Amino acid sequence: MLSEISERLVLSPGNFPWLENYSSLIDYGGENDSDFCCEAPPCLQDFSLSFDRAFLPAIYGILFVLGLLGNGAVVAVLLSQRAALSSTDTFLLHLAVADALLVLTLPLWAVDAAIEWVFGSGLCKVAGALFNINFYAGALLLACISFDRYLSIVHATQLYRRGPPTRVALTCVIVWGLCLLFALPEFIFLSAHRDYRLNVTQCQHDFPQVGRTAVRLVQLVAGFLLPLMVMTYCYARILAVLLVSRGQRRLRAMRLVVVVVVAFALCWTPYHLVVLVDIFMNMGALARDCNRESRVDVAKSITSGLAYMHCCLNPLLYAFVGVKFRERMWMLLLRLGCPGQSGHQRNLPSSRRDSSWSETTEASSFQGL
Template identity: 80%
Template sequence: MVPEMSKYQVVLEASDWPFLQENYSSSYDFGDNETDVCCALPPCLQDSTQSFNRAFLPALDGLLFLLGLLGNGAVAAVLLSQRESLSSTDTFLLHLAVADVLLVLTLPLWAVDAAVQWVFGSGLCKVAGALFNINFYAGALLLACISFDRYLSIVHATQLYRRGPPVRVTLTCVIVWGLCLLLALPDLIFLSAHHDERLNATHCRHNFPQLGRTALRMLQLVAGFLLPLLVMAYCYARILAVLLVSRGQRRLRAMRLVVVVVVAFALCWTPYHLVVLVDTLMDLGALARNCEQESRVDVAKSVTSGLGYLHCCLNPLLYAFVGIKFRERMWMLLTHLGCSKQRRHQRQPSSHRDSSWSEITEASYSGL
């Protein structure tokens, strides 16, 4: 998920051409007979892609940074203000908010990288890249944990975390974070600030061969998207089947919510992973590559990655702000902090460990 540079993303000058003719060899040679034809062609110019990224990515990253920080910060503040009575869903949501905040905190660094160059050194390059991917994986896996928790509560009437020892949900979160750290090890090892003399710029990029890049992309596709999406789709499909049988206004609201949850995740991240899959197939030679197609794919990666990062800003809306009790507790917190001059009558939240962040949780704990 760390921003990538095309292997052909260079700016050529007249003096570079003799050097390229002598030293350049393509990764896409298909036999000895085609080598001369391949290697007689210059790398693709990427001026239009570079210009687009310089204009588009810093503005988008800055906007998502502000929205994600404010939204997820509000969720974390409200949850922490009620930490004595957090349910399992609340705990997962708190960790999800923390993951999203840590992810968007890296966006200004990537904005600088896209607009100018990487000026922060190799150490921060490794940390920022690993932090970004740790929280990318954590966001997806925590959503899967939430869906599995709801699935057990509604479909099987088994409240694994609610009636068990509190350490269970904590242990689950520790396992999730540990797995995400393991998945981000390639970033800690292979990321570095690399100076390109012909570009006359330094960028934070992975330093491994094509095979390593393909393997890392497949890992992100499977562990960060396909598996969590399959878990959510299965769990919420079973939940919907139960909710459709037991009708009622509250359950209908829950049905709408679970559909929005899985659809939002799929819509935000599917385009990016499809574009990366196309780019990988082009790298492997399964799809034909030319300069026009390469430029389109590079621009598409920039646009769809921004759509994926937008999911971090949607999480507070999908999992928190749709809940009536969340709005009540948010108002109470603002009033307590002196940020609100008007008071209104509010029902005090119950002391039992019911989640107050979504209708799906309320429905599951109401005798469904």
């Protein structure tokens, strides 16, 4: 996904005199040469490249720090309570790990945008695959959390709690296995290539444009549309159940489930819409227009930054809104000997809830489901 940035052909007539004589390289001929076909010269992308060099390193650096701190805190608190983790907690642990691993790749892509790919083919494959594995993992784990809550609240079915303890672990293994399968093109086809015309090294796929289009379509369907459909259906059914009830805790649950779906949709929809336009242009469904291509490239950079921001929002949406998470965070800080936290210990709320992280589970317990 991020390697698309390196796949843009950025040409400038001032730097490449052969472009000025491009028309002389093409024999248009007459009627006798009607069989001759050639492609139009590539669009100049000086503006989009300059924008990427200024925008992407800055936004990736900010997201790297925020995402690593937020998801690192979630992982630390969850691991400190390993014996008491519910199914939702386990999914959230894997989600935080996926988000943390995803943001770990951002500094590499920031350097790539600012200068060029300087890390070799091996790290190109690893970084591209790692990014895509955790991109898929984040979306699929959100769908798993939605389905788990849907069964618990709507059907009063505790799929994981009443089943074998390995069931939730098996679900996570299946999710990671699917993500690894989806990331195989990065392991196989990504590599560092030296473009001697541009005098830069790029981390990009070896397969033709049709292969890149196929990979983008898989990302659109498996990494966005299907998880969004699952989340929307599950949370719509949950809201239908909660709306018939009263009480402040249920109102909090309603707000949370709405925010979860809206955050995912708002963060990722603009990016995938831009990618869809890019797919149409590459397939020839849209007429070729250099100004449009430049605008799409800039829009892709902006919306990708918004999309990766979702990795920073997940800790807030799924953890920090939970009262017991703050309690356990204070307990962890006390255990680590952080000064100034002793005054908070006696003010920590007492809770017997099944899940530490979700107001939705509070509603489930409150209903007696």
